Amino acid sequence: MITFRRPSRLLLIALMGLYCSTAVAQSILDDVKQNTSFGGYVIGQVSATTQEGASKKVDMNLRFARLYVDSRIGDFAFKLQMQVSGNTSSLSSPRIVDAWAEWQHWKELRIKFGQMKRPFTFENPMHPWLIGKGNYSQLALKMAGFNDRTGEHASNGRDFGLQLQGDLFAIGLDRHRLLHYQVGVFTGQGINFSDRNTRKDFIGGLWIAPIRELQIGAFGWTGNYVTDDKQTIERRRLSFGANYNGNWTARAEYAFDNANGKADAWYAVVGTPSWKRTKLFARYDVYREGKTFDNSKSMYGASIQHQLYMNLMFQFNYDYNVVKNMTGKQRYSTFDLQAYWRF
Secondary structure, three states, X not given: OOOOXXXXXXXXXXXXXXXXXXXXXXXXXXXXXXXXXXXXXXXXXXXXXXXXXXXXXXXXXXXXXXXXXXXXXXXXXXXXXXXXXXXXXXOOOOEEEEEEEXXXXXXXXXXXXXXXXXXXXXXXXXXXXXXXXXXXXXXXXHHOOOOXXXXXXXXXXXXXXXXXXXXXXXXOOOOEEEEEEEEEEEOOOXXXXXXXXXXXXXXXXXXXXXXXXXXXXXXXXXXXXXXXXXXXXXXXXXXXXXXXXXXXXXXXXXXXXXXXXOEEEEEEEEEOOOEOOEEEEEEEEEEEEOOOHHHEEEEEEEEEEEEEEOOEEEEXXXXXXXXXXXXXXXXXXXXXXXXXXXX
């Protein structure tokens, strides 16, 4: 007669230890497993203007196309993004716009290194799909490094540097974070350019969110840009603004630069709730070189956008422009139809 004895206590402990070590090993493997996704988007454009002396009254072009790779390994996130635009100059197309890595272990402190958006203004880091008009405001274009007033080459609001950012103090029933900070040191030369001096740009922002949908904050920037002929142009900038993103959307900012002859800019944009995937926007946008209306450009605009499918959107934009300078005043209209396609 054959009998089966119960496993000894030592054998049970050994089996339990093996199970636990296997679970820990699997957890470690899951943490270091690389998750990568690919995507992109394309924006095509048809535009028209009534401006006197314009080289083209009607134009059709590819505004730009972008391809990106997002990846994650453990606590580290990575991004690489390439752009091809309708302007095929050597500095504009094709080019790398994003190339960064970020340690994201804590919400309270994240460390990012590489080529990234400058942490200046609410609008600068926003996706073109979300800003509510055919292009960024003059404030962002002139003050955040798109077509910067210093003459820096077009940099899509980006530069190479090291940035710290985080969200502090969970509040409310939804436990959203009350305070956000971001501060970074950058070369000051824009994207895809090496540094030309030993000085660096320091840029930072701080905002509070009394409710999840609303942010109220301020941003600062001190630094310089070195031109091709070795001239150093200073930047001393401050920006203040508010951003609301709920059923309605609203955003307003003011910024000024007290270096390089001085300038200031402001804008306000309001978007209605979506109705059958259609949303309306109204905006007011001003840029003043020299901080004077005698040398200013004011834009009064409206947009209508319709998201036909999840990844396909059409947007029609109208702007009434008032341009003042030392030679007089010019008024004209611009019309713009854009198609956004992403994948």
